[in-house]
Amino acid sequence: MNKLEVKNVSKSFDNNHVLNDISIELNKGELVCLLGVSGGGKTTLFNIISGLLTPDNGQVLLDGKDITNQPGHISYMLQKDLLLPYRTIEDNAALPLLLKGEKKKEARKQVSPLFEQFGLEGTQRKYPAQLSGGMRQRAALLRTYMFSKDVALLDEPFSALDTLTKSSMHKWYLNVMEQIQLSTLFITHDIDEAILISDRIYLLSGSPGEIKEEIIINEPKPRRGDFNLTPEFLEYKRRILTLLK
Amino acid sequence: MLKRNFASITAVVALLIIWQLLCTTGLIPSYMLPSPIEVIQAFVSELPLLLENSVITLQEAFIGLFLGVSVGFIAAVLMDTFDILYKAFYPLLIITQTIPSVAIAPLLVLWFGYEMMPKIILIVISTFFPVTVGLLDGFKSADKDAIGLLRSMGANRTQIFRYIKFPTALPQLFSGLRIAAAYSVVGAVISEWLGGFGGLGVYMTRVKKAFAFDKMFAVIFLISAISLALMALVGFAEKKCMPYRNTDIKGEK
Numbered sequence: 001m002n003k004l005e006v007k008n009v010s011k012s013f014d015n016n017h018v019l020n021d022i023s024i025e026l027n028k029g030e031l032v033c034l035l036g037v038s039g040g041g042k043t044t045l046f047n048i049i050s051g052l053l054t055p056d057n058g059q060v061l062l063d064g065k066d067i068t069n070q071p072g073h074i075s076y077m078l079q080k081d082l083l084l085p086y087r088t089i090e091d092n093a094a095l096p097l098l099l100k101g102e103k104k105k106e107a108r109k110q111v112s113p114l115f116e117q118f119g120l121e122g123t124q125r126k127y128p129a130q131l132s133g134g135m136r137q138r139a140a141l142l143r144t145y146m147f148s149k150d151v152a153l154l155d156e157p158f159s160a161l162d163t164l165t166k167s168s169m170h171k172w173y174l175n176v177m178e179q180i181q182l183s184t185l186f187i188t189h190d191i192d193e194a195i196l197i198s199d200r201i202y203l204l205s206g207s208p209g210e211i212k213e214e215i216i217i218n219e220p221k222p223r224r225g226d227f228n229l230t231p232e233f234l235e236y237k238r239r240i241l242t243l244l245k
Numbered sequence: 246m247l248k249r250n251f252a253s254i255t256a257v258v259a260l261l262i263i264w265q266l267l268c269t270t271g272l273i274p275s276y277m278l279p280s281p282i283e284v285i286q287a288f289v290s291e292l293p294l295l296l297e298n299s300v301i302t303l304q305e306a307f308i309g310l311f312l313g314v315s316v317g318f319i320a321a322v323l324m325d326t327f328d329i330l331y332k333a334f335y336p337l338l339i340i341t342q343t344i345p346s347v348a349i350a351p352l353l354v355l356w357f358g359y360e361m362m363p364k365i366i367l368i369v370i371s372t373f374f375p376v377t378v379g380l381l382d383g384f385k386s387a388d389k390d391a392i393g394l395l396r397s398m399g400a401n402r403t404q405i406f407r408y409i410k411f412p413t414a415l416p417q418l419f420s421g422l423r424i425a426a427a428y429s430v431v432g433a434v435i436s437e438w439l440g441g442f443g444g445l446g447v448y449m450t451r452v453k454k455a456f457a458f459d460k461m462f463a464v465i466f467l468i469s470a471i472s473l474a475l476m477a478l479v480g481f482a483e484k485k486c487m488p489y490r491n492t493d494i495k496g497e498k
Contacts, residue, residue: 071396071397071398071399072398075397076394078390082390085489086415096398099398099400099404100399127489147398
C-alpha cells in the first residue's frame with residue numbers, strides 16, 4: 001500500500017484554476033520530488049496535503065485513510081526554518097510532542113537521543129540564532145520528524161542555503177532518511193537537486209498545475225559522489241528541460 | 246557599568262556642582278532654590294515622614310499597576326481573539342488616553358471619596374493602555390507561517406497563543422510594563438495631590454503650602470527614584486523572562 005496518496009485533487013481560487021486533477025503516490029521509504037516552475041501551485045498542493053486547505057475535488061490518503069482537510073496528520077518543513085527564536089533547539093524539536101499533550105520533561109527525553117543521529121549534538125541548549133542556516137534546517141527536520149515519524153513534506157527546504165552547504169545537506173538528508181525510514185515528498189524548482197536525490201520525479205506544469213510526466217531515476221542509492229557529472233545525469237536533465245518548455 | 250555610564254554620570258555631577266555654586270554664591274536666593282546640600286539635609290531630617298508616606302503611595306501604585314496590567318492583558322487577549330471587539334473598542338481606548346488625568350482625578354474623588362479607591366482607578370486607567378497597545382502590536386507581529394505550521398501539527402487556539410503569540414509579544418509587553426510602572430507612581434502622586442489623607446502627593450501639597458522648597462525637592466527626587474527603581478525591576482524581570490536575548494549570535498550565554 002502507498003504511504004501517501006493524492007487522488008484527483010483540483011483547486012481554484014475565485015476564477016484562478018491552480019491545480020487540475022493532480023494524482024501522486026509516495027511509497028514507504030521513497031523520496032519523491034515535485035518539480036515545477038514557481039507559481040505552479042506547488043505550495044497550494046502542499047497546503048492541501050497538510051490539511052490547511054480544502055481541495056475542490058479529490059482526496060488525500062495517508063496509509064489508505066482519508067485525511068483530506070484534516071490538519072494534524074502530516075507536518076511540513078519550509079525554506080524558512082520557522083524555529084521559534086525564544087525556544088532552545090531542544091524545546092523547538094520537542095514542540096510537536098508538547099502539542100500532543102506530552103509533559104515537557106518527557107518530551108525532552110524523547111527528543112534528546114535523536115540529536116546525534118541528526119548531526120545536532122551539542123546544540124540542545126542553544127537558541128536558533130546561534131546556529132548556522134544548515135544546522136537550523138536540520139533542527140527543523142528533527143521537529144518535523146518528531147511530529148510524524150513516517151512521512152515528511154518538504155517545501156524547498158534547502159533553497160536558501162549556499163551551494164556547498166546545500167550539497168552536504170543532500171548527503172546528510174539521504175543518510176538520515178535511510179536510518180529513520182522516512183518517506184519524503186520534496187518540492188523544488190531546482191532540477192539538479194531533484195535528479196540528485198529523488199527516486200521519482202513528478203513534473204508539475206504551471207497554470208493550471210497538472211502532472212505532466214513521471215520520471216523514474218534509475219540510479220542506485222547511495223548515489224555516487226559525482227553522479228551530477230555523469231552522462232546519465234545530463235540525459236535526465238535534458239529530458240526534463242525539454243518537457244518543461 | 247561605571248565606564249559605560251561615564252558621560253551621563255559626569256553630566257549629573259557637573260549639574261549638581263553648578264547648582265550648588267549658584268546657590269552658595271547667592272546668585273539665586275535660597276528661598277527660591279535650595280542648594281543640593283540643603284535638599285539632602287531636608288531629605289535626611291524628613292526621612293521618617295517620607296517613608297511613611299511612600300508606603301501609602303507605593304501601595305496604591307502596586308495595586309493599581311497590578312490591576313491595570315491585568316485589565317490591559319485581558320483586554321488585549323479579547324481584542325486579539327475577537328476582531329469585532331477590536332474594531333469596537335480600539336478607538337475608545339485611544340480616547341481614554343486623550344483625557345488628562347488631572348481632569349479625571351477630582352471627579353473620581355467626588356465619586357469615590359478620599360480613600361484609596363479613586364487613586365487605584367486613576368492608575369488603572371493610565372497603566373492598562375501601554376500594556377494593551379503593546380500586547381496587541383506584539384500579537385499581530387506573530388509569524389503567520391509559524392502559526393500555520395503549528396496548526397498543521399494540530400495545535401489549538403490556546404496552544405498557538407501559548408507557544409507563538411504570547412512569547413512573540415513579550416518584548417512589547419515589557420516595553421508597555423516599563424511605561425506603566427512609571428505611570429503608576431506618577432498617577433498615585435497626582436491623585437493624592439488632588440485629594441487624599443496620606444501619601445507623597447499629600448506630603449507635597451503640605452510642604453508647598455509651607456513654602457518648604459528644600460522638602461519639595463527632596464520628595465521630587467524620592468518620587469523619581471521610586472519610578473526608576475520600579476522600571477529597573479521590570480528590566481530585571483525582562484532579562485529573566487527572555488534569556489534568548491542575552492545570548493551572542495554564536496557564543497554561549
